[in-house]
Amino acid sequence: MNLVLxxxxxxxxxxxxxxIIGYLVRRIGQDEGSPSNNDxxxxxxxIVSGLQAVVLAFVLVTLFDAVSDARDGAYVEAQELxxxxxxMESLPAQDAAEVRDTSQAYVNGVIREE
Structure with missing residues (x-):
């Protein structure tokens, strides 16, 4: 199943x-001391909303780091190709053709699958 879902x-x-728990506590709970409970x-x-903001910040930073790493990896891969x-230009014609075909198959696989 998709991670986001x-x-x-x-x-x-x-x-x-x-x-549901909040409704049941409000419905069944005692009415005495409600103002102090509300405070x-x-x-x-x-406190919970502050913690949620901190966790969200960590998630976003981690996400952007992962995207940056993927982008850097793609640039390195393109430079290597x-x-x-x-x-390949310094190889004999038959070997150069084999390397060209293998490289082309690799590039097509990356484009289609990744």
């Missing part, structure tokens, strides 16, 4: 579970 389902399930709940939500192309 799995994550969305987990978050949705946690939100629904929290809503405590507000502080808890403030250019080096192979230049080195």
């Amino acid at each position: 799995t994550g969305a389902l987990w978050v949705l399930g946690a939100a629904v579970g929290a809503a 405590a709940a507000g502080q808890v939500f403030t 250019v080096a192979v192309s230049w080195a």
Whole structure:
């Protein structure tokens, strides 16, 4: 299953579970001391939202690092293919044709599959 879909389902399930628990606590719980509980709940939500912001920042930084690494890898791979192309010119015709065919098959595979 797709990672994003799995994550969305987990978050949705946690939100629904929290809503059900909150409803049951409000419905079945005691009415005494509600204002003090509301103050405590507000502080808890403030802390949780701050932690969520920090986790989101770490996730975004990690994501952008991974994208940057993939981009750098693609540039290195392209440079190596250019080096192979230049080195191929010094080979005999039959060997150069074999290297050219292999390189072309590799490039086509990368384009189609990656």
